[in-house]
Amino acid sequence: MSKTEFPPSIKSRPVYGELEARPGGGHLMIADAEGAEAILDLAKTVDKDFWAKAHIIYIPKKTGTKYSSQLEALGAGQYYCGPSYEAAQSRIRRALQDCHMGTQVYLTGTESLMGQAMYEATSAGIPHTAIQTEHRGSTARRMQCVHCKGITEDVTTDPFECSHCGLSLFVRDHYSRRIAAFQGVRVDAEDPGNIPEKVELFK
Amino acid sequence: MSAGTAKLNVTVAEVKPINDLVTRFKFVRTGGGGLPTFSGGAHTVVEMQDGDITRLNAYSLMSNPADRGAYTISVRRDDQGRGGSKFMHSKVKEGMEMVISNPVNLFSLDLRAKKHLMLAGGIGITPFMAQMHQLAMMGGRFELHYSVRTASLGTYAKELTERYPGKVHVYHDDQKEAIDLPALLANQPLGTHVYVCGPKGMINWVHGTASEMGWPREAVHSEEFLAPASGKPFEVKCAVSNKVVQVGEHQSLLEALEAAGIDAPYLCRGGACGQCETNVIGYDGKFLHHDHWLTDEQKAGGKHIMPCVSRFEGKTLVLDR
Numbered sequence: 001m002s003k004t005e006f007p008p009s010i011k012s013r014p015v016y017g018e019l020e021a022r023p024g025g026g027h028l029m030i031a032d033a034e035g036a037e038a039i040l041d042l043a044k045t046v047d048k049d050f051w052a053k054a055h056i057i058y059i060p061k062k063t064g065t066k067y068s069s070q071l072e073a074l075g076a077g078q079y080y081c082g083p084s085y086e087a088a089q090s091r092i093r094r095a096l097q098d099c100h101m102g103t104q105v106y107l108t109g110t111e112s113l114m115g116q117a118m119y120e121a122t123s124a125g126i127p128h129t130a131i132q133t134e135h136r137g138s139t140a141r142r143m144q145c146v147h148c149k150g151i152t153e154d155v156t157t158d159p160f161e162c163s164h165c166g167l168s169l170f171v172r173d174h175y176s177r178r179i180a181a182f183q184g185v186r187v188d189a190e191d192p193g194n195i196p197e198k199v200e201l202f203k
Numbered sequence: 204m205s206a207g208t209a210k211l212n213v214t215v216a217e218v219k220p221i222n223d224l225v226t227r228f229k230f231v232r233t234g235g236g237g238l239p240t241f242s243g244g245a246h247t248v249v250e251m252q253d254g255d256i257t258r259l260n261a262y263s264l265m266s267n268p269a270d271r272g273a274y275t276i277s278v279r280r281d282d283q284g285r286g287g288s289k290f291m292h293s294k295v296k297e298g299m300e301m302v303i304s305n306p307v308n309l310f311s312l313d314l315r316a317k318k319h320l321m322l323a324g325g326i327g328i329t330p331f332m333a334q335m336h337q338l339a340m341m342g343g344r345f346e347l348h349y350s351v352r353t354a355s356l357g358t359y360a361k362e363l364t365e366r367y368p369g370k371v372h373v374y375h376d377d378q379k380e381a382i383d384l385p386a387l388l389a390n391q392p393l394g395t396h397v398y399v400c401g402p403k404g405m406i407n408w409v410h411g412t413a414s415e416m417g418w419p420r421e422a423v424h425s426e427e428f429l430a431p432a433s434g435k436p437f438e439v440k441c442a443v444s445n446k447v448v449q450v451g452e453h454q455s456l457l458e459a460l461e462a463a464g465i466d467a468p469y470l471c472r473g474g475a476c477g478q479c480e481t482n483v484i485g486y487d488g489k490f491l492h493h494d495h496w497l498t499d500e501q502k503a504g505g506k507h508i509m510p511c512v513s514r515f516e517g518k519t520l521v522l523d524r
């Protein structure tokens with residue numbers, strides 16, 4: 001199973017639910033890697049008509065073709081499979097531009113994918129509370145260095161080195177919806193050079 | 204009384220009948236000076252000294268929110284009502300001094316919206332008039348769909364059509380015209396918020412249709428002030444102030460508390476804002492909840508009551524006031 005129970009944390013830390021089919025004029029689904037499982041699970045609960053109004057945007061990441069053929073076989077009105085979030089971004093924006101009120105948005109997979117797609121959907125005008133999310137797969141985090149503002153993807157250890165400025169950063173649960181990233185703060189600011197041993201917190 | 208918001212002393216500057224049912228009132232600050240600015244959708248509670256009775260009714264402000272010179276409200280006469288609107292129509296004259304509350308907004312625009320879709324029924328047009336002033340000043344995108352009984356009862360329909368050409372759509376009941384809500388909602392761009400003010404049936408229709416069509420709850424806004432319902436007289440024991448208060452047939456529980464000198468908070472007096480929520484200490488009987496503030500669970504729980512619109516039938520009711 002690729003589902004994760006996140007321990008309770010501070011208020012800004014996002015929490016995720018379980019996707020359910022809701023009535024709507026259209027269904028925009030954005031997923032990466034094991035997020036495909038959540039869509040396949042949801043598929044067990046809906047009839048064929050549902051997919052005619054659906055648009056799936058999928059980024060397999062390391063899962064290769066494990067899920068993509070199953071997703072394609074669902075028969076969504078539109079299906080796109082792309083190499084990276086960046087590559088899919090213009091399609092996501094265009095899809096949001098074209099849809100009307102009543103479109104349901106479903107995000108699933110890694111926190112990085114859900115956070116970034118959530119930003120696009122809320123910028124397009126959907127209240128964030130109306131967007132469904134379900135976490136699946138890796139718990140690696142998208143982190144912003146509060147010092148240089150650089151973003152490091154797929155952080156799995158605490159502390160970690162900022163991929164931009166090289167500082168050792170403490171992984172905080174503080175989260176920004178605007179940049180869809182957690183906050184990394186210099187771990188040895190008070191006592192330069194005193195850097196705790198790295199622990200692998202996320203997989 | 205300290206229970207509502209701060210009060211404003213005003214003078215009636217104009218009383219203008221608009222049609223068979225609606226009269227418009229304009230208030231300026233007594234002794235001169237500006238009134239507080241407000242935001243579109245705000246209301247004021249007008250105090251009416253009707254003999255021994257003080258009537259307090261909430262009315263939406265319809266003037267330009269940026270105009271501090273005067274406030275304007277429109278009052279629809281309700282002959283079956285408890286007397287507030289009739290008092291406004293028959294007793295309020297130009298030059299009269301009155302007391303109104305500072306504006307309170309329970310129906311504000313969500314300024315994150317990319318487009319504002321307004322649905323009005325009858326006198327429900329008034330909050331939208333201030334909102335449209337505000338949006339027109341800001342360059343906001345909006346459209347109004349306004350349902351009226353007949354052209355002659357289409358309060359402000361003509362002047363709004365002239366003021367905002369292409370944005371105002373009027374539907375006449377007597378000509379069998381009706382808002383095609385599903386079609387209207389289906390074609391709204393992402394980021395649209397819908398606002399409805401009118402009769403209860405219309406409000407429920409909009410909430411229900413929008414929800415069935417997958418609209419987020421947060422993008423649907425409504426306002427309806429309820430008149431306090433009449434009912435059998437009952438007795439209330441107030442534990443904090445140690446008083447026993449009689450609530451008359453045509454009096455609300457809130458009005459009875461006020462008449463007894465008990466400090467009871469309020470903002471809307473119409474079951475919408477939640478300000479007057481009161482804890483129930485004990486009861487033997489049944490509640491007649493009329494508000495749309497408490498959840499169904501709370502209503503069934505017997506621990507809370509909204510004194511502005513709700514009543515009680517039974518032997519004893521003890522409140523935390």
